Amino acid sequence: METLSRTQPKLHTETYRGDSFFRDDLLLYVNRVPEGFAAPQHDHDFLEFTYIAEGTGYHYIGNETYAVRRGQLFFLPIGVSHVFRPHSSNTKKQPLIVCNCLVHPSLLERVAGFVSDPDILGYIANLAEGQEQYFTRPDAGETIEQLFQALHREYTLGGEGSHDYLYALFVQLLLSVYRVKQRPPQRAGQTLDAFSAVLDYVDQHLSEELTLSRLSRMSRWSERHLQRLFLRHTEQSFHRYVQFRRMQKSCALLSGTQLTVAAISERVGYRDIGSFLSVFKRTMGMTPGQYRTTR
Template sequence: MKRSVETFRSDQFFHERFPLYVNRATENFDLPMHNHDFIEFSYVAEGSGFHHIGGEVREAVKGQLFFIPIGTPHVFRPASTNAVKHTLIVFNCVFSPVLLGKLAGFSSDPDIQSDIRRILDGKETHYALRDPDDAIGKLFLLLHREYALPRQGTTDYLISLLLQLFVAVHRLKSQTPSPATRKFDRFEHLLAYMESRLSEPLTLSHLAEISLWSERHLQRLFLRHASQPFHRYLQSLRVERSRELLRSTSLAIGSIAEAVGYKDIASFISVFKRNAGQTPSAYRKAAGAALEAMDVDTSP
């Protein structure tokens, strides 16, 4: 049976006659498969899951950019309904063909103009790219911040950021990496794999198996590119994720420990205190107090 597809219209998203919209969405199973009459770039900011697009299913991991042209059905899905274990957070930047046509006039580079013309002519199909140096991720942060907190000159600034996004995407698409760069890209992908599976047992032997590198070589890569051994790097990832959960959720300490890969709460508390200098409960209390103080300072 063919799955039904909804169509999202521009007037649902664009306001004040400015044909661009940016959001940061936590994906779930409520949004239907859909297409739209506008152009979209989506960027995976946190977690992992899947992108159903054009009859295909692609893994969606942190640091991945997706281009979705007009009329292409798609939807993001987390790996499961467990929002703590399987979070998928995506930035979406959508804009109209009219704005894209104007953008072409701001560019003096014939290659960028050609990329834009291919999209306007309907010749560009959907694609996905990895963002190895976080250049695109930083642009999406700026786009979202400027859109959410408009100021004087916001329209011009958003247009300039969109043009920068097209330049960054063109550079990624046209890269022909050397063998050494390809290896580093694979290592970056391995780091993204770890970040998206912190609730699971992660061992050096397992990573060696899926990466086809030896454990000894992996240890060298962690020391070279992460400036710390594998075990310490994994601990820092888990502590950082637990800090985020302590600040942004009311989950019990035991639930947070499990969400970042610790079955034994005593071990989690010990590791957290060694890395953060205080217990998880003390950290949550201090973070809450700091947030309250900030609210008082910024209130009228």
């Protein structure tokens, strides 16, 4: 993450209170909002996980300034002053859109009951006790983005057992954030870490042509060895796995955006919309249009 030397002028800091956000005894608040220039520098009496969903801009945290772009995660503990600003004053053409998950401190104690790993429990305890400093990480493989999308959808649409469903998603978010935060730099000989990086690469380049030859050059494994790794760790061939991930992403775009089917086809790597429609119907048992109307 790029940290800039310049800072914004010292401004009065407002405090946002959780009472304004948490409702119906729900200890989470989730939204997706475009950032502008009206919001004041502020701190808050709750924890906040923020994902940069679209665009570029700046994040002022205390006396530091971070250049931000899509795919970055921020954690803000209680009492830390911050504010987002878009890159341009023309926010219609160059928006900065963020997804926020606000967390009541008491929720951490509740969800700890779902966790058995002592290291994760220690991490949750540190969050609850204010021992974790603010941090930022990139979202490798779009795992965090998918969880924020699921949280926002459940929060806005709801359904039976919605509170429990949201808390279960939040546990997944905590575990994923912990993994992202703790993931060590890749070292030679760590096959699982290296293959995980290959899967992340696939997820980040679904809109492009993906071949075993390309992954072989990137990973320095032979195509034959890569095929064996895909079969061993995903229980699918390379081509089946890529198709599976493309269908997953197309379903997320159909339910979570207003993009046309043709645009989604290109986003997931199909230049021929006929091929996309054929694969989608064969995989999902319905057309993309039918899928969208059922969601």
